[in-house]
Amino acid sequence: MTDLIHTIANSLDSGTVIPYLGPDMLSLCSDVQVPATPLALAESMTVKVSVPHKIRKRLTQAAQFIENFKHRKSVVHLMNEAYASSPAPSPLHKVLAGSAAQLWVDTWYDDTFAKALSQTPGEWTQVQGLSQSEHFGDWVAAYGSDGTLLPDMPATAERLLYKPLGSHSPASNYLVSDSDFVEVLTEIDIQTPIPAAVQAFRSGRSFLFLGCRFDDQLTRCFARQIMKRSSDQHWAVLPEEPTRMEARFLQEQNITRIAMPLAQFSEALIAALQVDATA
Template structure:
């Protein structure tokens, strides 16, 4: 398998934005946390009884727990589910080493943050906040040490954007129906998306890894986070897209790459020679 030449050019030109879904944990060496919405809701409902008809629906099950057991119980259950930090895999380490200005990570684990921390470069993160716990505040910024900061530092080489929150450093979660309703009410006008992220995504190409778009929430978040970026993107999909996924990919100019994530990561992490070749050609052209 060869990488698409435009993707290599985006890497060489520094215009690529990795967009990670829960599926990236499947290529990590150790992931003792739920690696899909289905696995997460199974863990939540194993601990708290919910009605049968919603036991396989993450946001609805989380809303039931919040309504009948209190928000504190839901947060405690999420904390337990993501208590362990997965060992960063080859993909996480490679991404951390590239110095991407922006990495989007749409799961609650800390593997990508751990890889950035191990790399040692200046970085920080911004997480989406639940309105039930932080009314009127859409996001929280944290430095590499996990300390809350008012705004991103100019010296940060990479901003890690966790739009639905993370276990660390402050147990922020968008997971229940109410959490998402609040955000989706405002996301069309971009209010929940940090200005720094909006600037960093401008005219850039997104590479979707470990993501599926067979859920309306996943499509809505991706669509709004991509807004005002470039006209060319890619998504690695091991399985043929569903009808709704195919429509979304076409609508957003996302080219599917038919490959397992494992195979793609192996090629991606070995492509430095091609990136150097294209970078040299781009330099010569200017």
């Protein structure tokens, strides 16, 4: 396992690995005041708006009900309230942001990793997925490191943060309801919603999945399409025993499972990077 972690550290140093971050990255942060799981987010929304009991714990369905019977603005308002706080980046967030990686994929709604990037020298671009109910015909929007909307989508970028589900900052873009995902999933197989810069940069590179689970079809579909045409070597820190469908996904995508708690992996990776830096 030590050799594997050093291999990943070397890949980060050389910029040949793409960190792919999930909701559980928030478990590494202190004083987290934002929902850190789909269930927690669903509960934060449905405690404020009444929805049928059978969908209260189903995030996309609950959001869709609110969108249908209240308004899309109600969904955005609830999401803004849920993610108004921005947790302080963990040491792993900071190390990844300061690494030689040039593309990061962040699949949750909080602003933590963007904050980590803002604490590193240099410019970076953030690209967020857009809801078709609010931005029909536009799949993504690009923002400068200062939060300014960019007039053109960059074909390439030296440092790019890709938020396929959107994020709280800078413009409250969210993919969260059933209809949001239906629209994207009808096009994602032909790569339409995935920015050209992401498609170009992933070629030949490996992905490192951190804080992710693949125990539902939605997360597997997004990961599969985002990593399409990349390297044939990837890693996922997954301490829990994989479900049958997760195990099949890992095998299909040539993802090596690292059966280690994320906090323990974080410590080991940071130590390996420090060793490499002094070697």
